[in-house]
Amino acid sequence: LYQRDDRYRADGDAAPLGERDAARLARVREAITKGGYSPPNVRELDAELAMGGALTEILAALTAEGELVKVAADFYYPRTRLEAMATGLHGFFAERNEMRVADLKDLFGISRKHAVPVLEYFDRLGVTRRLGDVRVAGRLLSAGDGGAS
Incomplete structure (x- = not known):
């Protein structure tokens, strides 16, 4: 069982991101949030942040935590x-x-x-x-x- 803030996940669920990824997570969160009502799409995020496959993992983690919502295949919005x-x-x-x-x-x-x-x-x-x-x-x-x- 993993705990993150007040949320728990079973061992079979996605494990929380490591500390190494905390800075990347903060960068993704900031890039999406600073867009206001017009956040960058996934391609724009990838070009801006140059994270490769880690971007997909971080977006999935932020979505699983309920912080982001996948509005369309290429758009995530802060909840x-x-x-x-x-x-x-x-x-x-x-x-x-x-x-x-x-x-x-x-x-x-x-x-x-x-x-x-x-x-x-x-x-x-x-x-x-x-x-x-x-x-x-x-x-x-x-x-x-x-x-x-």
């Missing part, structure tokens, strides 16, 4: 950032019935490159629901829950 976006969507849909990609771009100051994967992620969760070219409040927002789990 707290997605929670803030879900709260913003809740406010948006309290005033309007439909959202276009451009609305999300304007709401969070992001490009289409980030807006589309984020909306698709929220569609999968049920925060939003796609109807043609627009999104409407999904079952989670309709139920009054703005969380992004």
Whole structure:
């Protein structure tokens, strides 16, 4: 059994990263967090940090710990950032019935490159629901829950 903070893992689960990787973990966390609502994609992270295969392991570890969320094949977001976006969507849909990609771009100051994967992620969760070219409040927002789990 491994312990990390208040989380435990069975021996068969991924072992925690070694101390040697702590600096790499901090670099990945910082690179993703400093991107705000527009974190770098995996290719950009790899070019910036030059970690090779270690990047994949670190992203997997941060995702397993619940710190990052894999929004799309090549995008990871800090969980707290997605929670803030879900709260913003809740406010948006309290005033309007439909959202276009451009609305999300304007709401969070992001490009289409980030807006589309984020909306698709929220569609999968049920925060939003796609109807043609627009999104409407999904079952989670309709139920009054703005969380992004």
